[in-house]
Amino acid sequence: MAEPTQIAELVSLAALTPHTTELVLRPVERPLSFKAGQWISLQLPIGDHPPLNRAYSLAEPPSETGHLTLVFDHVPGGKGSGYLSSLKPGDRIPVSGPYGHFVLPDSKPQHLLLIGRYSGLVPLRCMLRSLAGQGSLPSSTLIAQAPTTSEQLYHEEFMTLAASQSSFRYLPFVSESPENNAETMDVIKQIAGNGRQVTPMIAGVKAFARPLRALLMELGLDRREVKLETYD
Numbered sequence: 130m131a132e133p134t135q136i137a138e139l140v141s142l143a144a145l146t147p148h149t150t151e152l153v154l155r156p157v158e159r160p161l162s163f164k165a166g167q168w169i170s171l172q173l174p175i176g177d178h179p180p181l182n183r184a185y186s187l188a189e190p191p192s193e194t195g196h197l198t199l200v201f202d203h204v205p206g207g208k209g210s211g212y213l214s215s216l217k218p219g220d221r222i223p224v225s226g227p228y229g230h231f232v233l234p235d236s237k238p239q240h241l242l243l244i245g246r247y248s249g250l251v252p253l254r255c256m257l258r259s260l261a262g263q264g265s266l267p268s269s270t271l272i273a274q275a276p277t278t279s280e281q282l283y284h285e286e287f288m289t290l291a292a293s294q295s296s297f298r299y300l301p302f303v304s305e306s307p308e309n310n311a312e313t314m315d316v317i318k319q320i321a322g323n324g325r326q327v328t329p330m331i332a333g334v335k336a337f338a339r340p341l342r343a344l345l346m347e348l349g350l351d352r353r354e355v356k357l358e359t360y361d
C-alpha cells in the first residue's frame with residue numbers, strides 16, 4: 130500500500146551514461162517498503178501549477194540503508210528530468226509510494242521474458258537484482274534495447290550476471306527509434322513462438338512496448354499475461 134507523502138533527502142547524483150543519471154534518495158521520516166518493479170512519485174516544485182508529479186521506478190531492491198535508487202534519462206526540454214539534473218546532495222523532495230503492479234509473479238515462471246528499452250530497464254534491473262539476491266535466477270531472458278551503444282544502461286552488470294548464471298540470457302540491441310523493433314521482434318518470436326510458456330514483462334515508452342505486446346498476443350498469449358509498464 131502507498132505510504133503518505135514524506136520528505137526525502139538527496140544523497141547522491143551520478144552519471145550512469147552520458148544521458149542518464151542515478152539519483153539516490155533517503156526518506157527522512159520513515160523507511161519505505163516496496164517490491165522490485167514498483168515506482169515512487171516525486172512532487173517537484175516546478176511547472177505552471179506546482180507540484181509537478183513525476184513517476185520513477187526503483188532501480189535497487191529494498192536495502193538496510195533504506196535508500197531509494199532511481200535512474201532517469203535526460204529528456205530534451207523535459208521539465209521533470211531537467212529539474213532532477215539540477216539537484217545537489219542535501220536537497221529535499223516530497224515523495225510518495227510505492228505504487229504499481231508491475232512486479233514479479235508469485236510462483237516461479239517457466240521462463241521469465243524481460244524486455245525493456247533504455248530507462249525502461251530500471252524496474253527490470255531491480256527485479257533481476259532481487260532474484261539474484263535470493264540465489265540462482267529462474268530460467269530467464271533479458272532483451273535490452275538502447276538508443277545508442279553509449280546509452281546501454283547496466284550493460285556490464287548484465288553481461289557479468291549472464292556469465293555467472295547459466296539460467297539467464299542477456300540480449301542487448303541498439304536502435305535509435307523505439308518503433309524500430311525488428312531485431313527484438315525476431316528474438317521474441319524465437320523465444321515465445323510455437324506455444325512456449327513464457328511470462329513476459331515489458332517496460333519503456335508506449336511506442337516501444339505496445340507493438341511488442343501485440344506481437345506476443347499474435348503468438349497466442351492472452352492480453353493479461355503480458356505485463357506492461359509504460360512511461361509516457
Ligand SMILES: Cc1cc2nc3c(=O)[nH]c(=O)nc-3n(C[C@H](O)[C@H](O)[C@H](O)COP(=O)(O)OP(=O)(O)OC[C@H]3O[C@@H](n4cnc5c(N)ncnc54)[C@H](O)[C@@H]3O)c2cc1C
Nearest residue numbers: 183184185186200201202204207208209210248251360361
Ligand atoms: C510508472 C512509471 C515509471 C517511470 N519510471 C521512470 C524511470 O525509472 N526512469 C525515467 O527516466 N522515467 C521514468 N518514467 C517517466 C517519468 O515519469 C517522466 O515522464 C520522464 O522523466 C519525463 O519527464 P519530463 O518532465 O522530463 O519530460 P516531459 O516534458 O514530460 O516530456 C515527455 C516526453 O519525453 C519523451 N520521453 C523520453 N524519455 C522518456 C521517459 N523516460 N519517460 C517518459 N517520456 C520520455 C516522451 O516522448 C514524452 O512525450 C516513468 C513513468 C511512469 C508512468
